[in-house]
Amino acid sequence: MGSKRILIIEDEAKIARVIKLELEYEGYGVETAADGAKGLEKAKTEGWDLILLDIMLPCLNGIEVLRRLRSEDQTTPIILLTARDTVPDKVTGLDQGANDYITKPFEIEELLARIRACIRTNSAWRTAEEDPPLSIADLKVDEKTRLVTRQGRAIELTPREFDLLVYLLRNKNQVLNREQMITRVWGFDYHGDTNVVDVYVRYLRKKIDYGFDFPLIHTVRGVGYCMREPRNED
Incomplete structure (x- = not known):
């Protein structure tokens, strides 16, 4: 098995770069997209083990990207990144199918832990899903x-x-x-x-x-x- 692949959809270049470096240091394969439209295209045309999705994005906001992804892909774990620690953002994101969310600024250790948990849960779910009907x-x-x-x-x-x-x-x-x-x-x-x-x-x-x-x-x-x-x- 190769390394787990993670897509970061984040328009703040500095944040995206820091997360990418940290994830690569942990052994993940990482790619980035700087706006919602490019992120959505990348998410739909390649296979990912997890997607980090910022809510405030140019071209297409994160909630809309999430909604469109979930209309076609119910399984890939998605963690929302948001600078606004407000209940409506969290509720909307979870209602649209996000697996988790984390509020900026965050400690990288917490993000890594949430990523590991989401991937682990999804792997267990996929194993169960493979049981024949x-x-x-x-x-x-x-x-x-x-x-x-x-x-x-x-x-x-x-x-x-x-x-x-x-x-x-x-x-x-x-x-x-x-x-x-x-x-x-x-x-x-x-x-x-x-x-x-x-x-x-x-x-x-x-x-x-x-x-x-x-x-x-x-x-x-x-x-x-x-x-x-x-x-x-x-």
């Missing part, structure tokens, strides 16, 4: 976005239905009894009737099985339920 036959479930599709058709589920589906999928081809499903989906402290499982399985079947070529949720009499592709008619 859960799937069986023509059903696909993306746990991060909570998107469920079958034959490419989006299916709306309640939070409990979604959790139940994920548990069944994670244990596909295994027969699960009601007690197991209660414990994992409703929690250890659930003291209601285990028939709630049958009710929610029925809800799920209406949404992911009815109207499709074959069922995925199968009843195992006297035991519970199993999610699998049909080998033969039950």
